[in-house]
Amino acid sequence: MKPISNLDTETRDRILSVAFPIFLLALWEMAVRVAWLDARFFPPPSAVVAALGKLIARGDLLGKLWLLPGLVSAGDWSGAQKVIEEGHLWVSLFRILGGFLLGAVPGVLLGVLMGMNRTLRVSLDPVVSAVYVLPKIAILPLVMLIFGIGEVSKIMIVGIASFFLVLINTTAGVRDIEPVFLEAGQNYGANQWQMFWHVIIPGALPIIFAGLRLSLGTALIVIIAAEFVAAQYGLGYLVWFSWQTLLTENMFAGLVVIMILGAASTIGLQAIERRLIPWRRDDHQVPADVSDTRYSGA
């Protein structure tokens, strides 16, 4: 086996991880051009990019942003709001973030209480577990029955989905704190409030964040599904409508935007996590794995 330095492996990994996807896209483009793939079902990447450009230029995706300066300088705030409300991306983003906050904040609070209080935990656990296993999108009709077909029901369904994930993870996070940390807090004279801020919250924070990350992913799934069936705006609606009208380029463009949204929210949450949890070990070594041994084919 020839020796490989760490740097070599890292550079090679990085090049591969960029080059291979580009190769796949090129292959796709080629395959459509030589008519191996049907362009009606699989429009080539170039057409998808063009469709994306058109969606932005027409104001479908981001709203008619070029009207904004005029409306704002004229003081027409409701007009400006309407421009934003006509952009599929902003609509979905608003529903995701609104629902996420609506679910996550009470989820963390109740989760901490359940983690600390046995009576509360034992009483609520069966209920929470029962509702947790239910796919949240299944109760969309019920939510719409209660909150109507407007914006509120979409935010509520995201909120409900986020709430249970954050709740379960926060409870687990609090229960997972090493007893010796609680003993140390108690022995050094922490009162209940100090215990909460100095031991329980920071001790549970890594697992709380795992719950937040999961619930943001779920929020994206739930809102897209809800928009498929019950919306006039939003990325889910864009994909669904494009399918119904056989504008497959637009459908793919919608998928690309959803992917970017998913990636951006993960990266954003990771950045917040690094700020809030600076004590986490975070070493950037290339991990050795089975493919680095002489038994692998590479």
Add this chain to the structure above:
Amino acid sequence: MSVKIKATNVTKVYPSRSGPVYAISNFSLEVQEGEFVCLVGPSGCGKSTFLRILGGLVAPSSGEVVLIPGKADAPLQNIVFQEYAIFPWKTVIDNVAFGMEMRGVPRPLRQEIALDWLRKVGLVKFADCYPYQLSGGMKQRVSIARAFANNPEIMLMDEPLGALDAQTRVVLQRELLRLWEASRKTVVYVTHSIEEAVLLGDRVVLMTAHPGTNKAEFPVPFSRPREFALTSTPEFGRLTYAIWQDLQGEVERAMEQQQ
């Protein structure tokens, strides 16, 4: 010299499916002010449980525990836990200042005191590091400094060096001797190492195998300040061997119990 700790017939029973389990049974201990007492016993004999009872973390099932307070402005007791009990989410200096922060000592003063203790244990450079950046021995220094910085009248040490490798352990034993001989606080020190107990303590108290109760006591006659060189003297060897002869049977009994 006055009595600082008086524990009489302390028993701790835990309920379990197969009936009550005695962690310790009728254990008594009296510690003088400024005395360094080492508690030695086979594993599972309940010595850590007894320390937690002294530290107010566990209530005894029966018996009486009295810690007699002296100064009004100092905390009565603090526990030195093993290294993993320092808070991973606090920097080294905030860990050391933790007890003072809980007592409401203003930030500049507690930072100053904490920094002073970090200087004494040689960790000033690491004041703003998080524990994951430290080695096991350094973490244990933080744990010891956290207790000393809070300046309690009584220090309860729960196998503080138990998780360290043999060489780091010797270094920290010397540091502990130096720090304690400068302050002469009342200490109850739980360990399973006879050598450590004889090197550090004024008196070695032996516990029986589970459920732990009083087995024997050995005064340690060596003068202070002590050095690690003490461990190479024949007197040291004779005393540790005498203690081992007494403890041996209990250790064998403990091993049989665990099978």
